[in-house]
Amino acid sequence: MVGNGLPVQLELTPGQANDAPMAELLLDTLPPGADVIADKGYDADWIRDMIEDRDCRPHIPPRSNRYDGIGYSKRLYKKRNLIERFFGKLKQFRHIATRYDRNPLNYLAMAKLASARLWLRHYESAA
Numbered sequence: 001m002v003g004n005g006l007p008v009q010l011e012l013t014p015g016q017a018n019d020a021p022m023a024e025l026l027l028d029t030l031p032p033g034a035d036v037i038a039d040k041g042y043d044a045d046w047i048r049d050m051i052e053d054r055d056c057r058p059h060i061p062p063r064s065n066r067y068d069g070i071g072y073s074k075r076l077y078k079k080r081n082l083i084e085r086f087f088g089k090l091k092q093f094r095h096i097a098t099r100y101d102r103n104p105l106n107y108l109a110m111a112k113l114a115s116a117r118l119w120l121r122h123y124e125s126a127a
Contacts, residue, residue, distance in 0.1 A: 004082065005082035005083075005085060005086055006086065006115075006118055006119055006122055007086060007115040007118065007119075009026055009029060010108065010111055010112055010115060011025055011026060011108075012104055012107065012108045012111070018041065019041055019042070020041060020042055020044060020047065023038075023042055023047050023050070024050065027047075027050050027051060027054065030051070030054045030056050032054060032055040032056065033055060033056065034054075034056045034057075035056070035057050035059055035076055036051050036056050036057065036058050036059065036060070037059045037060075037076060037077060037079055037080045037083070038058070038059075038060045038080075039060070039061070039080065040060070040061055040062070040063050042060050043060050043061070043062055043063045043066065043070075047060075048060065048070070058072070059072045059073050059076045059077050060072055061077060086118075089118055090111065090114055090115070090118070093110070093114040093117075095110050095114075096110055096111055096114055
């Protein structure tokens with residue numbers, strides 16, 4: 001999860017795994033009334049239902065094989081660029097980009113440390 005281009009929660013999945021199964025873990029901490037912006041990989045009825053059950057609004061474009069014409073806000077979906085830019089900033093940390101750690105817990109710890117540095121850098125420049 002990313003708020004204003006900065007990480008709020010990070011979870012790690014195997015490289016060959018789909019991201020959608022982690023959605024349940026990430027969506028557990030959603031505040032009511034939030035806008036959830038995700039790509040087509042998260043276009044599943046159970047994910048949309050989970051978001052709506054938490055009184056939030058999903059902004060997920062439908063996959064090309066979906067026939068029921070689910071709508072989403074294209075204006076809000078453009079903010080997904082913040083998520084992609086966050087991953088670009090995260091890859092600026094060489095330790096994360098080259099994946100020196102073999103242990104997933106160590107790698108996740110480094111990703112969280114890098115995320116904390118991004119938060120600090122944001123508040124440092126805003127002050």
